[in-house]
Amino acid sequence: MPYIVKDSLLSFILSVIGIFLLGSVPFMFMGMSFNTEGYLTGIEELFKSMMNPAEIVYYTKSGVYPLFPGIWDIVGYSLTILFSAFFIALFLALLFSIVIFLFPSQLKDKIRVFSFMFESIPDVLIAIGIQFFIIWFFKKTNILLFQIVSLFDQKTYFVPIFCLTVLPTLLILKVLLINMEEEFNKQYIDTAKGKGIGRLRILWRHVLPNTLLSVFHQSRNILWFMLSNLLMVEYLFNIYGVTTLVREMGSPAIFTISILLLFLPMFLFFTALRILTYKWVGEK
């Protein structure tokens, strides 16, 4: 346990420094030429402006606003979409994996063989596909299923969360299917079967918890992948979230603050998962 706390603290500090360094990269380029000196003064400048967060402002079409407290709302909105999509994806993937488990084994094998194709669908395709479908449906029936484009003060939740859920569900499902297969070939499953425990009960009590661990291991990659998705969804559905703020302002201070605010809850989540797995299986 102390090891985890120490290690997490170290990686927290280093990640924050890393984000700082990335945030001041624009100072490095004067036009096209590298400028190391400019980079060093840029870091200093960035640090100074971060010390006075009250002075940072952001613009929208309706005017100029101070970054705080407006940013809480913006970051909160993005994080709500991101994490609710992640948990819904996790839940759906678990559900599907159980359903697939109940299929006859030939079909199951086929799904597993082709599960690598799940990764091939680009997030842009899904977001645009959903938009087309809603527009097409609206043209045919004159029923607007969902508000597609969110206005500044009006927040849509359903469509962006739905868009963001599809691919992670497939990704987690793939991880689950592959690891479930591995888990089922282990000897303790034979013992359980020998004791006459039912297949579903083995799945629920023994296999699923162990395969969930592998999802936890992958959670950082999955959430990173979802961040890219979030960028696309916010752009395509005209949502004013973190990535839109960073994209439209383009100022190093806003970039660094926004990414740090995005980083903090994600990091806490990963650390919580780490401690949880440690308590659970004693794994560092």
Added chain:
Amino acid sequence: MIKNVWRNPFFLAGFLFVFALISSSFYHHFVMNNEIYENQIIYDGITPVEKAPFEPSIEYWFGSDRMGADLFYQIISGAKYTLGIAFVASLLRIVLSFLGGILLLSAGRALSLIKGLSQSFYYIPSALLIFFIVGPVISVEQISFWEKAIFQVLLIVLIAVPNTAILMKEEISLIQQNEFITSAKLMGGNKFHILFKHIMPHLWPKLVLMYVQQVIAVLLLLAHLGILGVFFGGTIYREYGPEFEIPVSVSNEWSGLLGGYYYQLRLAPWLVFFPVLSFAAVIMAFNFMAEGIKRTGDQLPGRKKMKKIEEDSEGAVPVESFVFLSERKIG
């Protein structure tokens, strides 16, 4: 082992698709002189029937844009550039990460520092990071198109190097744990000898797999950058009607097509849909290749043999090999 990849149906399917796409792109370039059929109005005799943009039909497979240019040929023509960028950028990524990985091998205590710093990449969407860095540079007018393009490709390369280098280092250390490395060291092989004679043969298949995976990542990144309007193919403004000028991609490079047509999403959805679909198809093809490589990697010769033996021992007993005693014809 890596030669066996050509016998894998998954790899072959993906490879043939990409190969066919690139060769038709070059065919279009050299034999058909890179011409794209443009026609703004369809006539029936002399009466105009329809005005561009045309919807997808038998004549226009993927539809056309407002200039009446056939989207299908635009995509074919742009394929060589998009795939070319992806190939070159991922090759550079792998080469730099390989060198970085070797450097990291002797990094010692600095390794955990570098690992921690490069973790920060996991909290920033890569397209956003590139957009953030490229944005101010791209708006400067004095910089020529080629300089901008090279700058963008370099950024695309550099952004992935830290984490890939760490991955590479871990792969190399995994191979280094083998006993034959220890014996090679004991026999007096120096670092480079061990690296090239003993580690590289085991690393090659992994490098090929990583390369294909990087191509997929770069293609996805290009699609994102295209949607965000960071052009690759260069932009020119063409007159549309007497008053308007609309941005057009010069080289028909796919992310350029996407960025150029994105604003016509509501008017002519197919103009956005088909470029995205082509990205999806190519990414799918590369995923097939990656899967093929993974599978041949798993199929070590020893394991294959064992499977055969198992099959033999489990083989069903042929019916004619035994007869029930009661049915036996005696005499």
